[in-house]
Amino acid sequence: MRFKEYIESLPNQRYEEVLKLSKLCRVNESTVYRWLRGDFTPDPLKRKVISDYLNIPEKELWPDV
Structure with missing residues (x-):
């Protein structure tokens, strides 16, 4: 789940x-x-920091980086 998708899911x-x-x-x-x-x-x-806090792998949050 991308960063934006996660936030929008809340x-x-x-x-x-x-x-x-x-x-x-x-x-x-x-x-x-x-x-x-x-x-x-x-x-x-x-x-x-964001990845650790959300417990979602960094590559999943920002796959294009």
């Missing part, structure tokens, strides 16, 4: 999950939304 918790991810990665919420839109991809360290 209809009632989407905003809370974005907040948690922004705090974990120490970025602004708008940065997480840019990742979701595909404007750019998180750097390798942030991808690792």
